Amino acid sequence: MLTDTTCKNAKCPADKPRKRFADAAGLYLEVQANGAKKSWFYKYRFAGKEKRLALGSYPAVSLAQARRDRDDARETLHTGTDPVAARHDAKRATLARAENTFQTVALEWWAHWKGTKTERHADYVKRRLEADVFPVIGTVPVADLTARQLKEVARRVEARGAVDIAKRAWQTCGQILAFAVGEDLIERSPSNEIKPGAFLKTRKKENYARVDAKELPTLLRRMDTYTGSPCTRLAMRLMALTFVRTGELIGARWEEFDLDAAEWRIPESRMKMRTPHIVPLSTQAVEVLKTLAELRNLSPMVFPGERDHEKPMSNNTILKALERMGYKHRMTGHGYRGVASTILHELGWRHDVIELQLAHQERNAVSAAYNHATYLAERRKMMQAWADHLDALRAGAKVLPFKAA
Numbered sequence: 001m002l003t004d005t006t007c008k009n010a011k012c013p014a015d016k017p018r019k020r021f022a023d024a025a026g027l028y029l030e031v032q033a034n035g036a037k038k039s040w041f042y043k044y045r046f047a048g049k050e051k052r053l054a055l056g057s058y059p060a061v062s063l064a065q066a067r068r069d070r071d072d073a074r075e076t077l078h079t080g081t082d083p084v085a086a087r088h089d090a091k092r093a094t095l096a097r098a099e100n101t102f103q104t105v106a107l108e109w110w111a112h113w114k115g116t117k118t119e120r121h122a123d124y125v126k127r128r129l130e131a132d133v134f135p136v137i138g139t140v141p142v143a144d145l146t147a148r149q150l151k152e153v154a155r156r157v158e159a160r161g162a163v164d165i166a167k168r169a170w171q172t173c174g175q176i177l178a179f180a181v182g183e184d185l186i187e188r189s190p191s192n193e194i195k196p197g198a199f200l201k202t203r204k205k206e207n208y209a210r211v212d213a214k215e216l217p218t219l220l221r222r223m224d225t226y227t228g229s230p231c232t233r234l235a236m237r238l239m240a241l242t243f244v245r246t247g248e249l250i251g252a253r254w255e256e257f258d259l260d261a262a263e264w265r266i267p268e269s270r271m272k273m274r275t276p277h278i279v280p281l282s283t284q285a286v287e288v289l290k291t292l293a294e295l296r297n298l299s300p301m302v303f304p305g306e307r308d309h310e311k312p313m314s315n316n317t318i319l320k321a322l323e324r325m326g327y328k329h330r331m332t333g334h335g336y337r338g339v340a341s342t343i344l345h346e347l348g349w350r351h352d353v354i355e356l357q358l359a360h361q362e363r364n365a366v367s368a369a370y371n372h373a374t375y376l377a378e379r380r381k382m383m384q385a386w387a388d389h390l391d392a393l394r395a396g397a398k399v400l401p402f403k404a405a
Contacts, residue, residue, distance in 0.1 A: 118269055
């Protein structure tokens, strides 16, 4: 058997390219000519063939360490696995571990996930990942990610006062890690170890600001005299008449409208609840759209952006217009939905009909396919009655009329 002294003094004869010095159980030290390099090898047989496993150079790898490495390789061999193949697998796993960073896996998840989401929402989620998550944990191998690191992401977002965004960031990371589990990249998700409510502040839920019924007539008159962009004024008018969500309104495309049938059919790809939605158009809404058509350029958008007509106007356009009209913190684009729901209930319209028109249906594919056209005749009457009611309020009516039987 070898000793440290033997290893240190081992030399190769001048007339040979290399010389081997055996230790035991297949371990030997190979010395090259002129002592230029001394290397450890473990010789063994696998599947009837003689093979060898490199264990490093002497003296960087000592005799004692070389023996331990040989013993580890022998244990691998006894399990029926080729030590050389096991090492190659380990190197590939290490490489894959380095390549499968959180950012890499997140982008793979996003490409898979976005197919069932609206383009606007998918882009928003990607921007949030790029702004809030990747700078913190993007380069961390997903297999090495810890709950502590995930908490750091959420806490940094929370620190700037964005509690809701912090919670959504945590939820998105959880979805990404669940995807990683499904792809066999990790065995479990560290996001399952703790809930965001355990360390993030709670914030009282705030409803969208909205005027009450008695303030609505003044708002409607101010909308009519709005001196900003005619397109923005008409957008506020159409929102009041249809009470769709802000994103659904500003993302409207001309191809979705049938003015002869007085219908606006919003595809499921643009709906929050991922189901198609029909908006019966009152005569007043049709007139608004005809006016918009006269202003139309070549854009496919009903409300195109100022700089890029191929994209919709900014999501904040209506909110900023309301603020200029004196309704800051008092009314939002989404507030029209709450106002309409409250008044329509007071007018006596059925709750189910109102909820369907608000597109509050459950995410059930079977019921959604049926419900989007349910009560359509009654919804047409309701939408026309709503538009007439707004006209009456604008003209100065003070009493809520009752719904006709």
